[in-house]
Amino acid sequence: MNVGLLYSRIRRDEKLLLSELRERGHEVTKIDVRKEQFDIAEPPAVLDDVDVVLDRCLATSRSLYVTKFLENYDVPVVNSAETADVCADKVKNSLALEKAGVPTPNTEVSFTTDGAMETIERFGYPCVLKPVVGSWGRLMAKIDSESAAEAILEHKSTLGNYEHKVFYVQEFVEKPGRDIRVLAVDGEPIAAMTRSSDHWLTNAAKGGEVEAFEVDDRVRELVEKASDAVGGGLLGVDLMETGDDYTVHEVNHTVEFKALNDAVDADVPALVVDWLEAKVQNEAGFAEATA
Amino acid sequence: MADTITAEDPVTGEEIEIPADVEVGEIVDSPATGAELEVVSVDPVTLEEAPELEEDWGE
Numbered sequence: 001m002n003v004g005l006l007y008s009r010i011r012r013d014e015k016l017l018l019s020e021l022r023e024r025g026h027e028v029t030k031i032d033v034r035k036e037q038f039d040i041a042e043p044p045a046v047l048d049d050v051d052v053v054l055d056r057c058l059a060t061s062r063s064l065y066v067t068k069f070l071e072n073y074d075v076p077v078v079n080s081a082e083t084a085d086v087c088a089d090k091v092k093n094s095l096a097l098e099k100a101g102v103p104t105p106n107t108e109v110s111f112t113t114d115g116a117m118e119t120i121e122r123f124g125y126p127c128v129l130k131p132v133v134g135s136w137g138r139l140m141a142k143i144d145s146e147s148a149a150e151a152i153l154e155h156k157s158t159l160g161n162y163e164h165k166v167f168y169v170q171e172f173v174e175k176p177g178r179d180i181r182v183l184a185v186d187g188e189p190i191a192a193m194t195r196s197s198d199h200w201l202t203n204a205a206k207g208g209e210v211e212a213f214e215v216d217d218r219v220r221e222l223v224e225k226a227s228d229a230v231g232g233g234l235l236g237v238d239l240m241e242t243g244d245d246y247t248v249h250e251v252n253h254t255v256e257f258k259a260l261n262d263a264v265d266a267d268v269p270a271l272v273v274d275w276l277e278a279k280v281q282n283e284a285g286f287a288e289a290t291a
Numbered sequence: 292m293a294d295t296i297t298a299e300d301p302v303t304g305e306e307i308e309i310p311a312d313v314e315v316g317e318i319v320d321s322p323a324t325g326a327e328l329e330v331v332s333v334d335p336v337t338l339e340e341a342p343e344l345e346e347d348w349g350e
Contacts, residue, residue, distance in 0.1 A: 007316055008316070009316060009318060009329075009341075010314045010315070010316035010317040010318075010330075014314075014316075015314060015317065018314065030314075030315065030316065032315075032316060058348045058349070059345055059347050060347040060348075060349065061347050131346075133346070133347055134346060134349060135349020135350050136348075136349050136350075138346075138349075236350060252350045253350075254350050255350050256350045
């Protein structure tokens, strides 16, 4: 097959995927999203021969638009525009999880500092203020006091762009110094790890230590539901342990897996490419059957 | 150590060593300045200063 790899930066994750695809004899069309023009009717020539596009855009804004263009061109894309839309925005992400009955931290959104302050006082300290778009633990605030809340809200409201005036306040979950990242393909876990840190943010990007995690039945069930809730695909589902259960705080749609690949015995890029091959084959079979 | 090749650091003009298997679009750290450099072509390898981190970057 010919896989279009949509990118603006080749991280180690993309390099692992490129190596795996090439080793199996697949053609790869690297598509630098910064260099293309996307006509509303005619696809760019770079897409002529691709069977599927793997969206590995680093910038969420680009991912959201390009996946929409690809779907309009009838070019299969992983993940779908729908999945990107839900996962790129923490508000949509939380709404989808809640609606699907997946346990997720209690969250409220308001549009003024006064409104956010009311939520914060009700949730109590500490609680968490997150940007609605963002990743790698950046601009996340653990609010320990009223004075900290007032300062952070004032900063966001004065210095931030309009998205920072959407105040996403979440209860603080007392996790056991770690959270769990599960990499899943259409709801099926293929590898999982814990990310541990003394810091309240345990993201691998923040230097959290990673270790393989064995997926139990409950995690498997929650990952499947969370994946369905956001439209499926190749996803990174993040969970926290709450003592007697788990809570899913986020699902990521252009998931990084280099830290996971180092932590587990499984060959993560090989499993991702297995899934991609099966997906393309199924879609080709379906198209043939309906032709 | 992995195979290396040399390329010109666009910031300092010095010849720097980078991995031989770099891809277009990959970022390498300049051993001279620590700056992030983007591989914009291979054969021969050309480097440019990498774009600054944007707020919507991530996974």
